[in-house]
Amino acid sequence: GNSVTQMEGPVTLSEEAFLTINCTYTATGYPSLFWYVQYPGEGLQLLLKATKADDKGSNKGFEATYRKETTSFHLEKGSVQVSDSAVYFCALTQNTGGFKTIFGAGTRLFVKA
């Protein structure tokens, strides 16, 4: 079945450091890939998405590229801020049949001033 694996946290960085959160997936066909972010006390919100191979999603300085050959969708940001402290979820949605979404376990990021 479909699955999403992302790196375990917590990840602790200093402000302005480079961020990478790894995400790999297993799926049949051509799913859409997503990164969601959850700030303390809130629900998840979409950070970025990519719908086909080699697409790059980007938002708020974050980027991720849909790599079908390595089944990966790693999240990167060149310079993190304290306000980026949150939990990040990688997810896939199969674009056929039930359109269900599978989430990774989440990676907590702490950014220190």
Added chain:
Amino acid sequence: DADVTQTPRNRITKTGKRIMLECSQTKGHDRMYWYRQDPGLGLRLIYYSFDVKDINKGEISDGYSVSRQAQAKFSLSLESAIPNQTALYFCATSGLAGGKAYNEQFFGPGTRLTVL
């Protein structure tokens, strides 16, 4: 701004009680979902509905039931709550609205449920 709302936001109850969590949306989406979030396990799908007459079990539906009262309303019930149902519960929407398809999900703020 179109939104997904959940009530209550927090609830403490006792083992064996019946609990209902409610979700409403003004996004006009046709699909609605209920998830539970537990530390280290991400989100797990409880039930989902693609329209008022369509209800489907997710991966962890045992002990839960749902009702889609209208396109905008989707409630989750715990018929007889037990302590291992203590979790954070999220409602989400996606699908078609205003002639546009959204395959990303839009989440409510969550309900923190504690079963003693």
